[in-house]
Amino acid sequence: MVPTYAIFRGKDRYLPYNWWSPCELNVSLYFYGSIIYQLVVVMISGMNNSGIDIVCYKISKIICCQMDLLIGRSTQLNFLGQNNVEPLLNDLIKHHYEIIRLVEILNDLFSPIALVQCGTSGLAICFVGFQLMVTSIEISISYYLTDWYNACSSNVxxxxxxxxxxxxxxxxxxxxxxxxxxxxTLMSILRSSYSYMAVLQRLNKK
Structure with missing residues:
Protein backbone atom coordinates (compact mmCIF):
# COMPACT_ATOMS: atom_id res chain seq x y z
CA MET A 1 0.00 0.00 0.00
CA VAL A 2 1.30 3.43 -0.95
CA PRO A 3 1.30 6.09 1.83
CA THR A 4 -1.25 8.86 1.38
CA TYR A 5 1.36 11.58 1.06
CA ALA A 6 3.01 9.71 -1.82
CA ILE A 7 -0.12 9.46 -3.98
CA PHE A 8 0.12 13.03 -5.24
CA ARG A 9 3.88 13.47 -4.88
CA GLY A 10 5.51 15.21 -7.81
CA LYS A 11 4.48 14.46 -11.36
CA ASP A 12 4.30 10.72 -10.78
CA ARG A 13 0.94 9.37 -9.77
CA TYR A 14 0.50 6.38 -7.50
CA LEU A 15 -2.63 4.52 -6.58
CA PRO A 16 -3.23 3.67 -2.91
CA TYR A 17 -2.84 -0.03 -3.81
CA ASN A 18 -0.52 -1.25 -6.51
CA TRP A 19 -2.42 -3.03 -9.24
CA TRP A 20 -2.52 -3.33 -12.97
CA SER A 21 -4.71 -0.66 -14.49
CA PRO A 22 -6.12 -0.88 -18.01
CA CYS A 23 -6.24 2.93 -18.13
CA GLU A 24 -3.56 5.56 -18.43
CA LEU A 25 -3.13 7.03 -14.96
CA ASN A 26 -1.74 10.22 -16.46
CA VAL A 27 -5.32 11.12 -17.33
CA SER A 28 -6.88 12.75 -14.28
CA LEU A 29 -10.30 11.20 -14.86
CA TYR A 30 -8.92 7.66 -14.90
CA PHE A 31 -6.54 8.33 -12.02
CA TYR A 32 -9.14 9.71 -9.61
CA GLY A 33 -11.69 7.16 -10.79
CA SER A 34 -9.24 4.35 -9.96
CA ILE A 35 -8.63 5.82 -6.49
CA ILE A 36 -12.36 5.99 -5.78
CA TYR A 37 -12.82 2.45 -7.07
CA GLN A 38 -10.06 1.10 -4.82
CA LEU A 39 -11.43 2.89 -1.77
CA VAL A 40 -14.95 1.57 -2.42
CA VAL A 41 -13.64 -1.99 -2.79
CA VAL A 42 -11.67 -1.72 0.47
CA MET A 43 -14.72 -0.33 2.29
CA ILE A 44 -16.97 -3.11 1.00
CA SER A 45 -14.41 -5.75 1.95
CA GLY A 46 -14.10 -4.26 5.43
CA MET A 47 -17.87 -4.19 5.89
CA ASN A 48 -18.18 -7.80 4.73
CA ASN A 49 -15.44 -8.85 7.11
CA SER A 50 -17.04 -7.00 10.01
CA GLY A 51 -20.49 -8.29 9.05
CA ILE A 52 -19.36 -11.91 9.23
CA ASP A 53 -17.88 -11.31 12.68
CA ILE A 54 -21.04 -9.59 13.89
CA VAL A 55 -23.35 -12.33 12.57
CA CYS A 56 -21.23 -15.05 14.18
CA TYR A 57 -21.13 -13.10 17.44
CA LYS A 58 -24.88 -12.48 17.50
CA ILE A 59 -25.76 -16.11 16.76
CA SER A 60 -23.34 -17.22 19.47
CA LYS A 61 -24.96 -14.80 21.92
CA ILE A 62 -28.38 -16.24 21.05
CA ILE A 63 -27.04 -19.73 21.78
CA CYS A 64 -25.58 -18.51 25.08
CA CYS A 65 -28.94 -16.98 25.98
CA GLN A 66 -30.66 -20.27 25.22
CA MET A 67 -28.19 -22.06 27.47
CA ASP A 68 -28.84 -19.51 30.22
CA LEU A 69 -32.56 -20.22 29.84
CA LEU A 70 -31.85 -23.93 30.06
CA ILE A 71 -29.80 -23.39 33.21
CA GLY A 72 -32.58 -21.30 34.72
CA ARG A 73 -35.21 -23.91 33.92
CA SER A 74 -33.07 -26.68 35.39
CA THR A 75 -33.25 -24.95 38.77
CA GLN A 76 -37.01 -25.58 38.73
CA LEU A 77 -36.44 -29.32 39.03
CA ASN A 78 -37.78 -30.57 42.33
CA PHE A 79 -37.21 -34.27 42.71
CA LEU A 80 -39.25 -34.48 45.89
CA GLY A 81 -42.40 -34.00 43.83
CA GLN A 82 -41.98 -36.83 41.35
CA ASN A 83 -45.19 -36.23 39.43
CA ASN A 84 -44.03 -33.30 37.30
CA VAL A 85 -40.32 -33.98 37.15
CA GLU A 86 -40.17 -36.37 34.23
CA PRO A 87 -42.13 -34.22 31.71
CA LEU A 88 -40.03 -31.18 32.62
CA LEU A 89 -36.83 -33.20 32.38
CA ASN A 90 -37.81 -34.50 28.94
CA ASP A 91 -38.51 -30.95 27.84
CA LEU A 92 -35.10 -29.84 29.11
CA ILE A 93 -33.43 -32.68 27.20
CA LYS A 94 -35.16 -31.60 23.99
CA HIS A 95 -34.13 -28.01 24.61
CA HIS A 96 -30.53 -29.08 25.17
CA TYR A 97 -30.58 -31.17 22.00
CA GLU A 98 -31.79 -28.19 19.97
CA ILE A 99 -28.96 -26.07 21.38
CA ILE A 100 -26.41 -28.72 20.40
CA ARG A 101 -27.91 -28.92 16.92
CA LEU A 102 -27.74 -25.13 16.58
CA VAL A 103 -24.05 -25.15 17.51
CA GLU A 104 -23.41 -27.85 14.91
CA ILE A 105 -25.16 -25.75 12.26
CA LEU A 106 -23.11 -22.71 13.30
CA ASN A 107 -19.92 -24.75 12.99
CA ASP A 108 -20.92 -25.99 9.55
CA LEU A 109 -21.60 -22.44 8.38
CA PHE A 110 -18.74 -20.52 9.95
CA SER A 111 -16.01 -23.09 10.50
CA PRO A 112 -14.22 -22.47 7.17
CA ILE A 113 -14.72 -18.72 7.50
CA ALA A 114 -13.48 -18.71 11.08
CA LEU A 115 -10.27 -20.43 9.98
CA VAL A 116 -9.54 -17.49 7.67
CA GLN A 117 -10.81 -14.90 10.13
CA CYS A 118 -8.39 -16.08 12.81
CA GLY A 119 -5.67 -14.19 10.97
CA THR A 120 -7.59 -10.91 10.91
CA SER A 121 -10.01 -10.79 13.83
CA GLY A 122 -8.84 -13.66 15.99
CA LEU A 123 -9.50 -11.88 19.28
CA ALA A 124 -13.22 -11.37 18.66
CA ILE A 125 -13.83 -14.85 17.27
CA CYS A 126 -11.86 -16.65 19.99
CA PHE A 127 -13.64 -14.63 22.68
CA VAL A 128 -17.03 -15.66 21.26
CA GLY A 129 -15.98 -19.32 21.20
CA PHE A 130 -14.65 -19.11 24.75
CA GLN A 131 -17.88 -17.57 26.01
CA LEU A 132 -19.90 -20.31 24.35
CA MET A 133 -17.72 -23.03 25.87
CA VAL A 134 -17.90 -21.58 29.40
CA THR A 135 -21.68 -21.24 29.28
CA SER A 136 -22.08 -24.84 28.11
CA ILE A 137 -19.99 -26.05 31.05
CA GLU A 138 -22.35 -24.27 33.44
CA ILE A 139 -25.21 -26.51 32.26
CA SER A 140 -23.64 -29.54 33.92
CA ILE A 141 -23.05 -27.56 37.11
CA SER A 142 -26.67 -26.40 37.21
CA TYR A 143 -27.96 -29.98 37.03
CA TYR A 144 -25.51 -31.11 39.67
CA LEU A 145 -26.70 -28.38 42.04
CA THR A 146 -30.28 -29.67 41.92
CA ASP A 147 -31.51 -32.15 44.52
CA TRP A 148 -30.89 -35.04 42.13
CA TYR A 149 -30.13 -37.33 45.06
CA ASN A 150 -33.86 -37.31 45.88
CA ALA A 151 -34.74 -38.80 42.51
CA CYS A 152 -36.33 -42.17 43.16
CA SER A 153 -37.36 -43.07 39.63
CA SER A 154 -34.72 -45.02 37.72
CA ASN A 155 -35.89 -43.38 34.50
CA VAL A 156 -35.24 -39.91 35.92
CA THR A 185 -6.01 -20.95 21.07
CA LEU A 186 -5.62 -17.20 20.68
CA MET A 187 -2.65 -17.21 23.06
CA SER A 188 -1.06 -20.04 21.08
CA ILE A 189 -1.47 -18.07 17.86
CA LEU A 190 0.06 -14.96 19.43
CA ARG A 191 2.99 -16.93 20.87
CA SER A 192 3.66 -18.60 17.53
CA SER A 193 3.45 -15.27 15.71
CA TYR A 194 5.89 -13.68 18.14
CA SER A 195 8.30 -16.59 17.76
CA TYR A 196 8.23 -16.37 13.97
CA MET A 197 8.72 -12.62 14.11
CA ALA A 198 11.71 -13.00 16.44
CA VAL A 199 13.29 -15.58 14.12
CA LEU A 200 12.79 -13.35 11.08
CA GLN A 201 14.30 -10.37 12.88
CA ARG A 202 17.38 -12.39 13.80
CA LEU A 203 17.74 -13.59 10.22
CA ASN A 204 17.47 -10.03 8.91
CA LYS A 205 20.17 -8.85 11.31
CA LYS A 206 22.53 -11.51 9.98
Whole structure:
Protein backbone atom coordinates (compact mmCIF):
# COMPACT_ATOMS: atom_id res chain seq x y z
CA MET A 1 0.00 0.00 0.00
CA VAL A 2 1.30 3.43 -0.95
CA PRO A 3 1.30 6.09 1.83
CA THR A 4 -1.25 8.86 1.38
CA TYR A 5 1.36 11.58 1.06
CA ALA A 6 3.01 9.71 -1.82
CA ILE A 7 -0.12 9.46 -3.98
CA PHE A 8 0.12 13.03 -5.24
CA ARG A 9 3.88 13.47 -4.88
CA GLY A 10 5.51 15.21 -7.81
CA LYS A 11 4.48 14.46 -11.36
CA ASP A 12 4.30 10.72 -10.78
CA ARG A 13 0.94 9.37 -9.77
CA TYR A 14 0.50 6.38 -7.50
CA LEU A 15 -2.63 4.52 -6.58
CA PRO A 16 -3.23 3.67 -2.91
CA TYR A 17 -2.84 -0.03 -3.81
CA ASN A 18 -0.52 -1.25 -6.51
CA TRP A 19 -2.42 -3.03 -9.24
CA TRP A 20 -2.52 -3.33 -12.97
CA SER A 21 -4.71 -0.66 -14.49
CA PRO A 22 -6.12 -0.88 -18.01
CA CYS A 23 -6.24 2.93 -18.13
CA GLU A 24 -3.56 5.56 -18.43
CA LEU A 25 -3.13 7.03 -14.96
CA ASN A 26 -1.74 10.22 -16.46
CA VAL A 27 -5.32 11.12 -17.33
CA SER A 28 -6.88 12.75 -14.28
CA LEU A 29 -10.30 11.20 -14.86
CA TYR A 30 -8.92 7.66 -14.90
CA PHE A 31 -6.54 8.33 -12.02
CA TYR A 32 -9.14 9.71 -9.61
CA GLY A 33 -11.69 7.16 -10.79
CA SER A 34 -9.24 4.35 -9.96
CA ILE A 35 -8.63 5.82 -6.49
CA ILE A 36 -12.36 5.99 -5.78
CA TYR A 37 -12.82 2.45 -7.07
CA GLN A 38 -10.06 1.10 -4.82
CA LEU A 39 -11.43 2.89 -1.77
CA VAL A 40 -14.95 1.57 -2.42
CA VAL A 41 -13.64 -1.99 -2.79
CA VAL A 42 -11.67 -1.72 0.47
CA MET A 43 -14.72 -0.33 2.29
CA ILE A 44 -16.97 -3.11 1.00
CA SER A 45 -14.41 -5.75 1.95
CA GLY A 46 -14.10 -4.26 5.43
CA MET A 47 -17.87 -4.19 5.89
CA ASN A 48 -18.18 -7.80 4.73
CA ASN A 49 -15.44 -8.85 7.11
CA SER A 50 -17.04 -7.00 10.01
CA GLY A 51 -20.49 -8.29 9.05
CA ILE A 52 -19.36 -11.91 9.23
CA ASP A 53 -17.88 -11.31 12.68
CA ILE A 54 -21.04 -9.59 13.89
CA VAL A 55 -23.35 -12.33 12.57
CA CYS A 56 -21.23 -15.05 14.18
CA TYR A 57 -21.13 -13.10 17.44
CA LYS A 58 -24.88 -12.48 17.50
CA ILE A 59 -25.76 -16.11 16.76
CA SER A 60 -23.34 -17.22 19.47
CA LYS A 61 -24.96 -14.80 21.92
CA ILE A 62 -28.38 -16.24 21.05
CA ILE A 63 -27.04 -19.73 21.78
CA CYS A 64 -25.58 -18.51 25.08
CA CYS A 65 -28.94 -16.98 25.98
CA GLN A 66 -30.66 -20.27 25.22
CA MET A 67 -28.19 -22.06 27.47
CA ASP A 68 -28.84 -19.51 30.22
CA LEU A 69 -32.56 -20.22 29.84
CA LEU A 70 -31.85 -23.93 30.06
CA ILE A 71 -29.80 -23.39 33.21
CA GLY A 72 -32.58 -21.30 34.72
CA ARG A 73 -35.21 -23.91 33.92
CA SER A 74 -33.07 -26.68 35.39
CA THR A 75 -33.25 -24.95 38.77
CA GLN A 76 -37.01 -25.58 38.73
CA LEU A 77 -36.44 -29.32 39.03
CA ASN A 78 -37.78 -30.57 42.33
CA PHE A 79 -37.21 -34.27 42.71
CA LEU A 80 -39.25 -34.48 45.89
CA GLY A 81 -42.40 -34.00 43.83
CA GLN A 82 -41.98 -36.83 41.35
CA ASN A 83 -45.19 -36.23 39.43
CA ASN A 84 -44.03 -33.30 37.30
CA VAL A 85 -40.32 -33.98 37.15
CA GLU A 86 -40.17 -36.37 34.23
CA PRO A 87 -42.13 -34.22 31.71
CA LEU A 88 -40.03 -31.18 32.62
CA LEU A 89 -36.83 -33.20 32.38
CA ASN A 90 -37.81 -34.50 28.94
CA ASP A 91 -38.51 -30.95 27.84
CA LEU A 92 -35.10 -29.84 29.11
CA ILE A 93 -33.43 -32.68 27.20
CA LYS A 94 -35.16 -31.60 23.99
CA HIS A 95 -34.13 -28.01 24.61
CA HIS A 96 -30.53 -29.08 25.17
CA TYR A 97 -30.58 -31.17 22.00
CA GLU A 98 -31.79 -28.19 19.97
CA ILE A 99 -28.96 -26.07 21.38
CA ILE A 100 -26.41 -28.72 20.40
CA ARG A 101 -27.91 -28.92 16.92
CA LEU A 102 -27.74 -25.13 16.58
CA VAL A 103 -24.05 -25.15 17.51
CA GLU A 104 -23.41 -27.85 14.91
CA ILE A 105 -25.16 -25.75 12.26
CA LEU A 106 -23.11 -22.71 13.30
CA ASN A 107 -19.92 -24.75 12.99
CA ASP A 108 -20.92 -25.99 9.55
CA LEU A 109 -21.60 -22.44 8.38
CA PHE A 110 -18.74 -20.52 9.95
CA SER A 111 -16.01 -23.09 10.50
CA PRO A 112 -14.22 -22.47 7.17
CA ILE A 113 -14.72 -18.72 7.50
CA ALA A 114 -13.48 -18.71 11.08
CA LEU A 115 -10.27 -20.43 9.98
CA VAL A 116 -9.54 -17.49 7.67
CA GLN A 117 -10.81 -14.90 10.13
CA CYS A 118 -8.39 -16.08 12.81
CA GLY A 119 -5.67 -14.19 10.97
CA THR A 120 -7.59 -10.91 10.91
CA SER A 121 -10.01 -10.79 13.83
CA GLY A 122 -8.84 -13.66 15.99
CA LEU A 123 -9.50 -11.88 19.28
CA ALA A 124 -13.22 -11.37 18.66
CA ILE A 125 -13.83 -14.85 17.27
CA CYS A 126 -11.86 -16.65 19.99
CA PHE A 127 -13.64 -14.63 22.68
CA VAL A 128 -17.03 -15.66 21.26
CA GLY A 129 -15.98 -19.32 21.20
CA PHE A 130 -14.65 -19.11 24.75
CA GLN A 131 -17.88 -17.57 26.01
CA LEU A 132 -19.90 -20.31 24.35
CA MET A 133 -17.72 -23.03 25.87
CA VAL A 134 -17.90 -21.58 29.40
CA THR A 135 -21.68 -21.24 29.28
CA SER A 136 -22.08 -24.84 28.11
CA ILE A 137 -19.99 -26.05 31.05
CA GLU A 138 -22.35 -24.27 33.44
CA ILE A 139 -25.21 -26.51 32.26
CA SER A 140 -23.64 -29.54 33.92
CA ILE A 141 -23.05 -27.56 37.11
CA SER A 142 -26.67 -26.40 37.21
CA TYR A 143 -27.96 -29.98 37.03
CA TYR A 144 -25.51 -31.11 39.67
CA LEU A 145 -26.70 -28.38 42.04
CA THR A 146 -30.28 -29.67 41.92
CA ASP A 147 -31.51 -32.15 44.52
CA TRP A 148 -30.89 -35.04 42.13
CA TYR A 149 -30.13 -37.33 45.06
CA ASN A 150 -33.86 -37.31 45.88
CA ALA A 151 -34.74 -38.80 42.51
CA CYS A 152 -36.33 -42.17 43.16
CA SER A 153 -37.36 -43.07 39.63
CA SER A 154 -34.72 -45.02 37.72
CA ASN A 155 -35.89 -43.38 34.50
CA VAL A 156 -35.24 -39.91 35.92
CA UNK A 157 -31.82 -40.97 37.20
CA UNK A 158 -30.92 -42.36 33.78
CA UNK A 159 -31.94 -39.11 32.13
CA UNK A 160 -29.84 -37.10 34.55
CA UNK A 161 -26.88 -39.40 34.01
CA UNK A 162 -27.09 -38.99 30.22
CA UNK A 163 -27.39 -35.21 30.50
CA UNK A 164 -24.38 -34.90 32.78
CA UNK A 165 -22.32 -37.23 30.61
CA UNK A 166 -23.14 -35.18 27.52
CA UNK A 167 -22.30 -31.89 29.19
CA UNK A 168 -18.83 -33.17 30.11
CA UNK A 169 -17.90 -32.35 26.53
CA UNK A 170 -18.40 -28.58 26.21
CA UNK A 171 -19.87 -27.03 23.09
CA UNK A 172 -17.18 -25.45 20.94
CA UNK A 173 -16.80 -23.38 17.83
CA UNK A 174 -14.06 -24.83 15.65
CA UNK A 175 -12.02 -23.15 12.95
CA UNK A 176 -12.14 -25.32 9.87
CA UNK A 177 -12.92 -28.28 12.11
CA UNK A 178 -9.25 -28.22 13.13
CA UNK A 179 -8.94 -26.44 16.47
CA UNK A 180 -11.37 -24.89 18.97
CA UNK A 181 -11.84 -21.15 19.09
CA UNK A 182 -10.91 -20.33 22.67
CA UNK A 183 -8.67 -17.85 24.45
CA UNK A 184 -6.01 -20.53 24.85
CA THR A 185 -6.01 -20.95 21.07
CA LEU A 186 -5.62 -17.20 20.68
CA MET A 187 -2.65 -17.21 23.06
CA SER A 188 -1.06 -20.04 21.08
CA ILE A 189 -1.47 -18.07 17.86
CA LEU A 190 0.06 -14.96 19.43
CA ARG A 191 2.99 -16.93 20.87
CA SER A 192 3.66 -18.60 17.53
CA SER A 193 3.45 -15.27 15.71
CA TYR A 194 5.89 -13.68 18.14
CA SER A 195 8.30 -16.59 17.76
CA TYR A 196 8.23 -16.37 13.97
CA MET A 197 8.72 -12.62 14.11
CA ALA A 198 11.71 -13.00 16.44
CA VAL A 199 13.29 -15.58 14.12
CA LEU A 200 12.79 -13.35 11.08
CA GLN A 201 14.30 -10.37 12.88
CA ARG A 202 17.38 -12.39 13.80
CA LEU A 203 17.74 -13.59 10.22
CA ASN A 204 17.47 -10.03 8.91
CA LYS A 205 20.17 -8.85 11.31
CA LYS A 206 22.53 -11.51 9.98
Missing amino acids: RNHLFLIMERTKRPLELRAGGVFPLTLS
